[in-house]
Amino acid sequence: MSSPVAIKLIHALYTVPVRPRGAVYRDYCVAVADDRVVDILPLADALQKWPDAEMTDLPEHVLLPGLINAHTHSPMTLLRGFADDTELHVWLKQHIWPAEREFVGPEFVADGTRLAVAEMIRAGTTCFNDMYFFPDATIEVCVETGIRASIGITIIEIESAWASDVDDYIDKGLQLADKWQSEPLISFTLSPHAPYTVSDETLVRVAQLSKERGFPVHIHLLETEWEVKQSYQQHDLHPLNRLESSGLLDENLQAVHMAQLSSDDIDRLAALGVNVIHCPQSNLKLASGICPLTALLGAGVNVALGTDGAAANNDLDLLAEAQTAALLAKGISGDAKSVDAFQALEMMTINGAHALGLEQVTGSIEIGKQADFCALDLSAPETQPLYNVVSQVIYAASRRQFTDVWVAGKRLLYGGELTTIDLDDVICSAGKWQTRLAGLEAGMMATARKSDL
Structure with missing residues (x-):
């Protein structure tokens, strides 16, 4: 007995x-x-x-x-403060992506994730969604440290050190999902990077996989005005129409950013049950736009909070994100009652759990x-x-x-x-990466100056 x-x-x-x-x-x-x-x-x-x-x-x-960070790129803590005060596409193409091509591998991801997890736990976060390369290294750190994580199976039409093509990204991701399916701290999402980095064919495939495997879908969407213009130029369609025609615009979708929404778009999201992940500080810092939070909540859309990566924020402070979201909504709407304190608390707890498909597991203190x-x-x-x-x-x-x-x-x-992380070791490791990355940035700046001559 x-x-x-x-x-x-x-x-x-x-x-x-x-x-x-x-x-x-x-x-x-x-x-x-x-x-x-x-x-x-x-x-x-x-x-x-x-x-x-x-x-x-x-x-x-x-x-x-426990607080739920519904969108981040945890290894990018090692890029915190790298190329600040730069427009999004310049920041990505001329700084972040070259640095990632040079350095991203299992060691970078493990060290960056461990730094991120230390920061998040110290800030009250118990669960986070992650979208990055080498997710196997991220999972190992999460299990080692005891934090709950929703791991993105990243899918992008760009070769990386992690995967060579879409098939490789998907195959490796699904193998990880099978390997870790019995680990209670780990769940998975299919994570096509963004409409502008994923083809129509791949979006349809993601929708089919979502239905077959029961995975939610996590995607950067309507982050900038450029994204909308690019979609019309290349596809003659609004990004939302592309996703709907691919079978992705439904209650399994976790749409990150959503800073370029019309009132008709909001009604459509509400009717289809789409989840929105609001990252106000990242959107403000990168001047991407402002997610219409008051209108979304008023329409009944489930809105959760994310910090985005520390390279674009520059911290993983979900409480500050909630404060920013509430105050920004009041200022934009002109209504002091908009997004009250309890709604802000819900956005970083139960709403995040609902968006990630974990509402029966976490997000509130309830029996069971x-x-x-x-x-x-x-x-x-x-x-x-x-x-x-x-x-x-x-x-x-x-x-x-x-x-x-x-x-x-x-x-x-x-x-x-x-209790599960040696903070001195984590900070020492971050310092080593700082030295390596600073050298790369100095070299890129010198090259840029020569090209301007």
Whole structure:
């Protein structure tokens, strides 16, 4: 006869489970058995029910569902600050892509992902979607560090060190999905890079694979005005029409950026159940455009938040992303009630889970779901006095106030210290890559100056 599973209790001054919507509990406990939530109840009831349970006491904190970064390129932390203040296509073609051709390989991806995961855990993130080359290296780091990840099977009509052509990208990605199908922390998306880097034939193939394998589809879409013009020039179609004719415009689509939308487009997305991943800071920094968040939410579109890669942001701070999204929506709409604090919290928790197909797993603190939590210390002067917990989290708190993080019941951040990552080693590794990349950039700049003479 098996022994009963040990119960662990987490008590916080406030618990905001996100579901039920709007609930804020004071002096509650979340009871965890192994990797799952088994109860949410008042402190006194929890102590009576499990008097001998191990207790984590957070008397000045709010306990939240773990944050979900629905779009990033984690290895690109090693390109943070590389070629800033540059237009998107110049940034990509003259700086980022040449650097990637020179350096991207398993070691680059593993080191960059480990740096990204360290940053994300310290910022309350427990799950992220990733789109990059050598996803096998990314998966290894995620399993090693204990973070949850939705891994993109990147598909692009450009040869890279990872794959030679579309067939190679797909074959290698599907092999990884088969290899890791029993790993509970890892899920997969099909990730065609963008309409301008993927052919119609490939888009149709992706749609067929999505239906056959049950994978969602994750794609950069309507990021810039140039993308729309290019689509009309090459295909005589709007990008949304291309995706719809390929069978991709549906509830399985995770459309990233969406900064070039008309009101008719928004109605169409709502009717088809398309998910939008909003990356406000990246779009602002690259001057790509502004996603019409107020209109999307008003139409009933599910909108999640992503940071994009650290090369375009320049951080992986999802809390700051939520603050930016809410404030930008108010300013653009002229309506102070637009995107309230709770909606912003939903965008970086349950909405992200829904978009990634993980709503039954994570995104809220509910009985039966995985024990993915983050705890934020409200005692700092920046979050005092306290009138409204959720408003304080969104409008006043910073990522430096996260002290504890759990994924699947495992504590990855304990009192501000990482438990599965050697931070000194990670920073040392980043410094080595900085030296190599700085040398490349200096060489490219010298070459550019000679060509101008």
